[in-house]
Amino acid sequence: MIEKETILSKTYRLTEPWKIGIEAIERELKEGDVLVQPTLASICHADLRYYTGQRRPEALQKKLPMALLHESIGTVIKSRHNDRQVGDRVVIVPNVPGSLLERRDVHDVTASYNEENYSRDNVFLGSGYDGAAQEHLVLPAACTVVVPNDVPDEIAVLAELCTVSNQAIQRAGITGDQEHVAVFGDGPVGFITAALLHYVYGVSSERLHAFGAVEEKIASFTFAKRHLVQSYDFSKEPLVDAVFECTGGRFSESAANQAIDLVKREGNVVLMGVTEDKVPLNTRDILEKGIRLVGSSRSSVGDFQTVVEGLRNKDFQHALSALVPDEFHTITCADDLMNALNETAAHKAWKKTFVTFTW
Numbered sequence: 001m002i003e004k005e006t007i008l009s010k011t012y013r014l015t016e017p018w019k020i021g022i023e024a025i026e027r028e029l030k031e032g033d034v035l036v037q038p039t040l041a042s043i044c045h046a047d048l049r050y051y052t053g054q055r056r057p058e059a060l061q062k063k064l065p066m067a068l069l070h071e072s073i074g075t076v077i078k079s080r081h082n083d084r085q086v087g088d089r090v091v092i093v094p095n096v097p098g099s100l101l102e103r104r105d106v107h108d109v110t111a112s113y114n115e116e117n118y119s120r121d122n123v124f125l126g127s128g129y130d131g132a133a134q135e136h137l138v139l140p141a142a143c144t145v146v147v148p149n150d151v152p153d154e155i156a157v158l159a160e161l162c163t164v165s166n167q168a169i170q171r172a173g174i175t176g177d178q179e180h181v182a183v184f185g186d187g188p189v190g191f192i193t194a195a196l197l198h199y200v201y202g203v204s205s206e207r208l209h210a211f212g213a214v215e216e217k218i219a220s221f222t223f224a225k226r227h228l229v230q231s232y233d234f235s236k237e238p239l240v241d242a243v244f245e246c247t248g249g250r251f252s253e254s255a256a257n258q259a260i261d262l263v264k265r266e267g268n269v270v271l272m273g274v275t276e277d278k279v280p281l282n283t284r285d286i287l288e289k290g291i292r293l294v295g296s297s298r299s300s301v302g303d304f305q306t307v308v309e310g311l312r313n314k315d316f317q318h319a320l321s322a323l324v325p326d327e328f329h330t331i332t333c334a335d336d337l338m339n340a341l342n343e344t345a346a347h348k349a350w351k352k353t354f355v356t357f358t359w
């Protein structure tokens with residue numbers, strides 16, 4: 001048995017809202033692990049909620065100090081697993097099954113991954129566990145997916161977002177053949193869910209309905225039928241077999257209830273939008289119509305494999321490039337990272353914020 005190796009990782013840790021410092025933290029590289037150096041990351045709303053202190057005080061108390069960022073790619077710089085080589089360009093899988101942290105089954109690490117997706121023992125990078133804002137990220141090899149050469153970095157870094165949508169689509173049982181589907185939310189999550197439904201699952205533009213509140217945003221959904229929620233008549237005959245609610249925040253209530261109006265009898269409503277508040281729902285119609293209501297916010301390694309393969313589709317790449325910012329932030333110190341987060345929090349742009357690390 002090869003002994004453990006200890007590696008120092010320069011880690012950008014959020015110590016309190018609006019404040020990030022650098023800490024050198026010892027990481028242990030064990031059999032079955034890889035050491036990944038993050039190269040490019042995308043800032044998530046979840047990162048912003050921690051950074052700006054919008055999480056409940058108990059959550060902040062429990063989870064800080066912590067390195068943010070879970071939408072990221074990197075380069076393998078050391079490997080203790082036969083399936084990963086030094087130099088591999090990988091997408092990082094942030095949802096790490098507890099069993100993989102404790103007991104590394106080197107040969108078949110992905111076997112029981114899916115069932116563990118919502119296990120209490122799981123850790124999630126950038127949510128109570130140091131995320132990708134660090135120089136030397138140690139992960140079980142199963143929590144990395146090698147990026148094919150024909151997928152550029154700026155598309156690969158969107159993989160994690162796509163996987164969350166992928167799992168939601170799977171949970172709604174969408175095969176793409178005949179379903180009529182609606183997506184609520186004109187932000188990145190709604191956009192990616194709709195793009196995945198169209199380009200990877202084959203839901204035709206005729207059968208795919210995108211609902212948003214802002215005309216310029218919903219206009220980017222060129223591959224779907226586009227509707228503004230303000231002017232749509234939700235009392236019409238139900239339209240779709242499944243609705244993905246990707247709005248979240250203060251619009252969760254109206255969007256979720258419009259989804260209940262819009263879905264056919266025995267249809268699926270998948271909630272993906274995050275809100276810290278409780279949301280009143282029209283349970284009368286959920287019962288009346290026999291609607292299945294599902295929450296979905298995570299993904300596992302199987303979703304990453306599906307998505308990374310799907311990302312090779314040039315049309316899908318082209319659609320996703322709408323979310324790629326014109327300029328990336330280069331991170332060489334904690335201030336750089338705080339600037340990128342400050343700017344993202346201050347200007348709620350439609351495009352994502354990307355940060356490139358120089359270590």
Ligand SMILES: [Zn+2]
Pocket residue numbers: 044045046070071
């Ligand atoms: Zn995220």
